Amino acid sequence: MSRGDLMSLLPEMILTGGGVLVLMLEALVPRIRRSFTGLSLLVTAAAAWGAFVAWSWKPSPEPWLTWNGLVEMTGVTLALSLVVLVATALSLLASQGYLRRERILSGEYHALLLWCATGLLLMLRGTELLTIFVALELFSLCLYCLAAFHRQVNVASEAALKYFLMGAFVSAFILYGIALVYGATGSTRMAEIGQALEAVGRMPLTASLGLLLLVAGFGFKLALVPFHAWSPDTYQGAPTPFAAFLSVAPKVASALVLFRVLEAAAQGGAAATSGRWSGLVAILAVLSMLVGNFLALVQRDIKRMLAYSGIAHMGYLMLAMVVLDDASLPPVVVYLAAYVLMNAGAFAIVTMLYSRAGEQHLISDLSGWGYRYPLLGACLTICMLSLAGIPPTAGFLGKYLVFLNAVGDGRVGLAIVGVLSSLVGVFYYLRVIYVLYMKAESRQPEGLLIDGWGRAAAVLSALGVLVLGIWPTGILQWLWEATGAR
């Protein structure tokens, strides 16, 4: 273990330490609970700083492998780490008001969220399947606890239990997949798996099966169809500010790991069979886009609507992964960044505009509130337009890159399915705007708690969506260079 090894894990260490600190403070001086949000935000910011410090230690433009090659650092992992930290920050901003309103403010929430971010950062940087699995378990356990955090609400416990049972199954899937792949290739390192598969002429059946199990496992984390059933129920029952985190951050890390797995898988076997993995991704993409968008169309609860829309968005993301080489990474990263901003922003605003946890959050309850809450209404509108992929927002930029990737690979048909299903999407996103501005008020605001933190989350995400949509130049440039160096 060298100093470089330690430095490379600086952001993870800061997050873990921060979580421990918050938990200690909760036990020793519970009076200062209200400052935990600020403290956790500082920890998140410090982790981002730590990521840059670690980046500055990177010796060469090549991927920086530390801890005997178990953990890597590249431009892509740095970018996605920052995206995860942004999601954490947005969720923290939104949660203060919620926790106070529901009278469940305590340090455990913040500590779990920070540890969750630790696991995610570690997972997206892992180059070896067992490291990835450990990180996955770390953040999954935190997620289960957080989903059940609002104990008094029955829906929350039910949703959390569902999520836990499904998640446990999936962990078993992934572990079994790792075992099979290890059996077939003799390694758990991604790079070596790819090389081993390339070396044998025909893809061994055990390897195929193992890789399929891995795809299914991470597909579950991404809520791809047909592994999506948990997400609407869980989002609906979970505390809304946590849904802001759950709906984005785990997907960011899982998407990268899934990409790596598929990339390794595509190296194996003859040319005729390696294209099948692209085909598999294409099927997952089309199913997710269609099922997600059409089911979102009939939802009356805004959280469920966002859950199905999230499924559709992961379908668009899969469209970029159909081309299994590193040039697909910039579209993936940009799409994920846009998705985090718009989706977490939407959930943050929903947190503030609905008062009773555990009850349905009907879209029609927002009637006419665009004029009552002009700022939140405008921010929600921007997030919805971005989710719908209307320029000049980040959501459009993401879709543009994804479709360009598919078209460039000669998959015009797939891109057309993508745009047509996003047309369906436009319909239900517009409905939120319609309800906000074109219907008469139907509900008096009761028991809402709209605080400065939450407003900050709304404004930051809306601004982020616009800035990324209008000035993406620098970020794209940097990403191309970063992936070029990979």
Place this chain on the structure above:
Amino acid sequence: MDTFLELLVGNTLTRLIFFPTLACLPLLFFPKGEGGYRAVKIYTLAVSLIELALGLLYVATHMTWGGGFPLVRDGGESLDWIRSYGIRYDMAIDGISMPLVVLTVILVPIVLLGSWKGIERHWRSFSASLLLLTTGMLGALLAHDLFLFYIFWEVMLVPMYLLIGVWGGERRIYAAVKFFLYTMAGSLLMLIAILWMAWTYQSLNGGVWSFALADLLRLELPASTQIWLFAAFALTFAIKVPMFPFHTWLPDAHVEAPTGGSVILAGVLLKLGTYGFLRFAMPLFPRATEAAQPLLVALALIGIIYGALVAWVQVDMKKLVAYSSIAHLGFVMLGLMAIDMVAWQGALLQMVNHGLSTGALFLLVGMLYDRRHTKQFSEFGGLAKVMPLFAFFLVFSMLGSVGLPALNGFVGEFLILAGSYRTLGWPAVVATFGVVLAAIYLLKMVQLTIFGPITKEENRGLKDLSGREIAALVPLCVLMLWIGVAPQAFLEPSREALGRVLAEYRQSLERPEVTQAAIRPAVAVQPTEQIAEAGR
């Protein structure tokens, strides 16, 4: 003049496009609620008048008097937007876009005057929507980079959706969503076509990306490929025009939209469809245009006759004007499809004409609606006795729309018919019936509303037009008369630009057709290498 900010402060297209957007920001600080409406109205009117002045100033400083209007460019080669994909900030104006830009900046203050009383709620949002819409329209008219054009094309959608949906009539939601989805359906397919072209361009040019119109015009594609791309573009623009059978959103949108929304919709938004054909779809895909010409001519003719017949049987004034738009734009499409200099000049002039006379008709219907809250013919009759000024303007605009000699419509329609007879033959004859039908239904409207005895007692007490309403109508009528008596001044600036497009169109048809294999190089080059180039 290199950076965007430098462009924003100079006498440039950039300032013209983004001034309305920047002017939205102070709206945040106006008082909420009805108390502040007056201040918001006056502020927005001032902004739109400044915008008008900026537009006229720009045109006046760049016009070569006596000659054509030259191609003037903002940004272009020097100003990248998204460098990794060769997307440039490229705004340019020429004789084709100039008349439409001027029409746009003239219509915005008029729309405000026309909405003064009709809009009763949420003035701040109304002003913001209108100003953002102005930015979108100007941007779409001026963008010479396909990606940039697409962005502005979509940016127009949301403010218009709000204009219809928030301030519209009873079935406004239905109309607004229909408008949005129709337009979006077409444009998403166009996006795929644009992406495909840009990708093909870079794979043929060693990985150098470009979305610039000038670059993509040099892209030679086989006819079989052009057909698909043209279909995507043409669908988008045909929906916007709207051409039969994609027109069904238009009557709904027009009838439900508030007066101001209808004027903008008819005046500028529909023109973007025909402008898109002239600027993008036809020059980019000449072979496909040749192939699709019979179909598009047929659809234009159906639009002319069908629009006129349906307009004839309407009992609602606004619906009548809406269907007359379909007929009038059928004329424009016929002119464009004739691929003939005279017809094109007529089509471009007719785009402006339709904006003026239909805009005036929508304003007049709106003024009547403000007074009586109905648009049915059966509720009116004999208005000439109580509202002589109204009657004068209605007859004037109607005559302009019908195509009476010495007014604007005549010049445009005559040129279109003359030009298309030369190249197309009998379709021009069929279209002539459209002119006759237009006279019938528009005269019917005038007769039923302002002539004859006063049938309803409520109508006796109606007030004639106010000074504000006259101020909105006079500029339109002056322009109608001006174009009618001195059309040369309006045809001359665009001659050169139209001639250039036509010449390029014919040249690219004469070049031998490339094969399918020529556009599919063996190895696609990744954009990373371009970055390395650019970095050096």
